[in-house]
Amino acid sequence: MKRADRKFMEDGIRTLHTFNSTPELKGNTRYIFTDADMQARDYLKSLIKEAGLELYEDGIGNIFAVLRGEDSKLPPVWTGSHFDTVINGGMYDGVVGSLGAIEALKVIKDSGERHLRDIAAVLFTSEESGRFGIGCLGSHFITGEEGFVSIEDTKRIKDDSGVTLYEAMTERGYGKDFEKIRKKKGDIFAFIELHIEQGPVLESMGIPIGIVTGITAPTYISVTIKGEQRHAGSTPMNARKDSMCAFAEIVLELESYAKSLGHPNFCATVGKVNVSPNASNVIAGEVRFTIDLRGIKSKPKDKMAEDIIRFFAYLKEKRGVKIEYHIDANDKPMFSNENLVELIEGVCEDKKLPYHKMNSGAYHDSLMMAKLCPMAMIFVPSKDGISHDPDEYTSMDEIMEGMDVLCESVLRIANRTEPLN
Template structure:
């Protein structure tokens, strides 16, 4: 939604992005009686004074620190891509170990390599995740012939993230060559990390203090709508805790007291920002 409002989502993107069943975003929108063909005319062009977002943290920091509010200082952004490793789907009993080109074994090496490479980048930190692994043909008596992996690399620093992505791609090439495998890399997304506007951070901190709530400043490891506005509009963000840091999951939960506290802070911020006398220069 925010990408479309900013004019950053194209018709080509809607056809390119598909779910696990192969349904494109374009077709999904069509099925819900929407008009995806008009996506490139959806950019919001009216003047915007500021953009303020409130969200659960999607992590465990606030809960661990017993802070009811987080004032976000910046948002890490992901680079995402699919890696497909291809070997030979030979019979598991008839193929000796020295004649195998096992795509899953190669993928396993790569997954561990991604973890190690991301861990080596400590300041600023980078996190690397392989959250999707699809093995073909998926039979116990057949050596895996292909593996598709979904890779997510994030950092608050684009330079650090790009460096890790480069190292990972070099590592994939080394492993593939060593094991007699082939591979392809399919880009999915390459968002830009952003920092929150200093004046907006100040306004949110003052709002939190005015309602007598304890808080902490912190970066966001997850992406948010705010990141698509921050380059052009003074942008700020408020976090509330979520139980065990769980999100995008049926177990996601935020305490009602924290929700009410967040709403009070948001209300205070928006009332102040709505005043003509409030300047964000």
């Protein structure tokens, strides 16, 4: 088989970087259904057409390229990633696996490789949660979980300025044939995603390829603490119901709890906070914030959530504040298919590429896809472990090694007749 085209990948990464809502910043911002996102879509679709692949989009804007195999009745192999970014993000997150998917199909086609199954490149709509606050939007609708099924569901999902997903979507001509988006178990033979690691592990080990064995999943909790808004000078320390102090205790409790688990794939983060009235001489009356818990196993992650909620009760008693909370999401960690992992290991060995089996601390569309079909991911190194930042970087040599593994793995899966179970 031919090698992937380095120039195609390089040009693609550079060109996608020009579709940017924040050109004044160093990084890239591409939120779903903005002008930048639409330009990226047009560009990716033009690449698919130029490659002579079948092209279609579903109702939520997931883009598909298809290379027919010898038996289109067999469930197809899917490979792909996303092409949106976080605010002021990098050039590689999602983009490598999206361009890589198109290029993998091209390489297999142009090399004249025989394959049994159809192979589809899927470029997912909005994996990042930037605009509508929901990650993996496109793949959520493909798996069709509760709340992500019908066009009605798009009417309750709003961005910060109150625009619904329905409005944003229909304005751009999407929303048609919505019932066709959803796939069921058995429709897809396997899904495989090439992605940058977004962490420091591979670089620190000097290993070019990561094979993902599990993906951690998040639990999101939004919390409001209500205390008493009082004068900062005339309210004695023992007469306060200070919501900021209660907040501080929760943040530190979360930190020590997650640290005590002593595992790199269990994390707790408070990254967003609103303080009211937010004045230097007023005791905060209300603090609203988010909790982001991640874990590679459901039980300890659920226990972390339960224990922190129990801690709220203790604080209410101790500080006389009110604490309200809402669990916004509680996703389950997912594991890669062992047969797929073995197959990718075999590819790395044949290509004499050292690899490391690892968990993914970040979630991906693969987390959703694993609910539908056997899944595996290939990681390439991230310089200094940096991601979701303008300094995100993976060298072209590293990307090309990832492509070598992706192309060969996809071809082998497309010719596999035994079930992956």
